[in-house]
Amino acid sequence: MRTLKLTLSYDGTHYVGWQRQLNGPSIQQHLEEAFAPLCGDVPSVVGSGRTDAGVHALGQVASLRVSFDIPVVNVQRALNMRLPADIRVLDVEEAPDDFHAQFSATGKLYRYRIATTEVVSPFDRWFVWHAPEPKNVGAMRRAADVFVGRHDFASFQGRDSDAEDTVRTITRVDVRDTGRELVIDVEGDGFLRHMVRIIVGTLADVGVGHHAPDAMVAMLEARRRSAAGRTAPAAGLTLVAVHY
Amino acid sequence: MRTLKLTLSYDGTHYVGWQRQLNGPSIQQHLEEAFAPLCGDVPSVVGSGRTDAGVHALGQVASLRVSFDIPVVNVQRALNMRLPADIRVLDVEEAPDDFHAQFSATGKLYRYRIATTEVVSPFDRWFVWHAPEPKNVGAMRRAADVFVGRHDFASFQGRDSDAEDTVRTITRVDVRDTGRELVIDVEGDGFLRHMVRIIVGTLADVGVGHHAPDAMVAMLEARRRSAAGRTAPAAGLTLVAVHY
Numbered sequence: 126m127r128t129l130k131l132t133l134s135y136d137g138t139h140y141v142g143w144q145r146q147l148n149g150p151s152i153q154q155h156l157e158e159a160f161a162p163l164c165g166d167v168p169s170v171v172g173s174g175r176t177d178a179g180v181h182a183l184g185q186v187a188s189l190r191v192s193f194d195i196p197v198v199n200v201q202r203a204l205n206m207r208l209p210a211d212i213r214v215l216d217v218e219e220a221p222d223d224f225h226a227q228f229s230a231t232g233k234l235y236r237y238r239i240a241t242t243e244v245v246s247p248f249d250r251w252f253v254w255h256a257p258e259p260k261n262v263g264a265m266r267r268a269a270d271v272f273v274g275r276h277d278f279a280s281f282q283g284r285d286s287d288a289e290d291t292v293r294t295i296t297r298v299d300v301r302d303t304g305r306e307l308v309i310d311v312e313g314d315g316f317l318r319h320m321v322r323i324i325v326g327t328l329a330d331v332g333v334g335h336h337a338p339d340a341m342v343a344m345l346e347a348r349r350r351s352a353a354g355r356t357a358p359a360a361g362l363t364l365v366a367v368h369y
Numbered sequence: 370m371r372t373l374k375l376t377l378s379y380d381g382t383h384y385v386g387w388q389r390q391l392n393g394p395s396i397q398q399h400l401e402e403a404f405a406p407l408c409g410d411v412p413s414v415v416g417s418g419r420t421d422a423g424v425h426a427l428g429q430v431a432s433l434r435v436s437f438d439i440p441v442v443n444v445q446r447a448l449n450m451r452l453p454a455d456i457r458v459l460d461v462e463e464a465p466d467d468f469h470a471q472f473s474a475t476g477k478l479y480r481y482r483i484a485t486t487e488v489v490s491p492f493d494r495w496f497v498w499h500a501p502e503p504k505n506v507g508a509m510r511r512a513a514d515v516f517v518g519r520h521d522f523a524s525f526q527g528r529d530s531d532a533e534d535t536v537r538t539i540t541r542v543d544v545r546d547t548g549r550e551l552v553i554d555v556e557g558d559g560f561l562r563h564m565v566r567i568i569v570g571t572l573a574d575v576g577v578g579h580h581a582p583d584a585m586v587a588m589l590e591a592r593r594r595s596a597a598g599r600t601a602p603a604a605g606l607t608l609v610a611v612h613y
Binding site for chain 1: 378379380425445449454455456457458459488489490491492494496
């Protein structure tokens, strides 16, 4: 048996998300079905974590155990021939036996794009949140700094989350203003369901003056979803990289 | 009566092209219908020229005569509220009475993207031609230089073209190699049907050694479509700007 590590990019627009679901096509399902001719059966492929419906990936990572001995470069070609063009396998590598895309992950980098121009380019329409209201970027940066560190993010998880441990360490929340977009990079050791989208939605609330930057402290302490701001739309979010 | 000049960007993937046609939705039809509530009737909107099905625009220009006196900024907003998100009005200006998007145009800039990597990013899939075969970029540049100047481009027009005058002046054919893409900018005073796509297809043929760069001279002299190379796919092409 070999363990393979796959790096994937996908345009999540037309999918219910990473994870197999009954209500529509998922990235995981397409990938598992693309493996079937190589494996002789539909294998189970593990992802580093779920991405929501409409969320994109530049560097999602998946792993699986296989018994075939096809070279990795041929595995990559065979998968890309079977996968739809909005899912691409960027790399296939041999990994240690105990490599597991989810449990071996030590961190993740997400990027969120907020289009601040009055008109959104047709080419960006599935990849940004259009929120043109003028924003105080300095206030957003001060609020962002509050999230950095080890905190209980119970207030910043979707209501249907079932995580028992809601403590995570965030190493970076950068807000970059390109003049046309606010690009927010969020990096940490792990993320709760909707956590990046709630952080971004809350930062946008701060930007338009709904909350002061130092209100983030009380939001974290409250440990309930209703204390934090809104959930930013899925389309603006991209999983950039998974660290191991 | 006022004359309005509109600058538009569109993702041409889901359209039969700029021009109204019976076999599917066009940019022109959407734009004319978006104007209807302002004009009281569906007006005729003139474009700088057709773009083919699947061809994109960063700066297509259109014009029309209107009798309403709504400020241009409100016209832009009203149009963008009615248009689908893959068509955006970037600018609306007052133009001289005799301005005509097609007849007043003095030149156009097109850009063509050839993806040369083995794997195409999901985010580029509708915007590039995937042609990963190794290419001699120096030979492509030498061939490109032959097109610059005033020439009869009868060999470089689609078979169904009905242009009487096939002489055009090309001011620039640049081939840029980004390592992942060949980006070809073609600028000139006007273009025949499919002309940019046939020039690009022929340059790609040169790149893989099917023709020598100096074969372009005989191709131009032949004045028949069969003398030139293939037609590059529509998806890689973008109308960048129209000059007046």
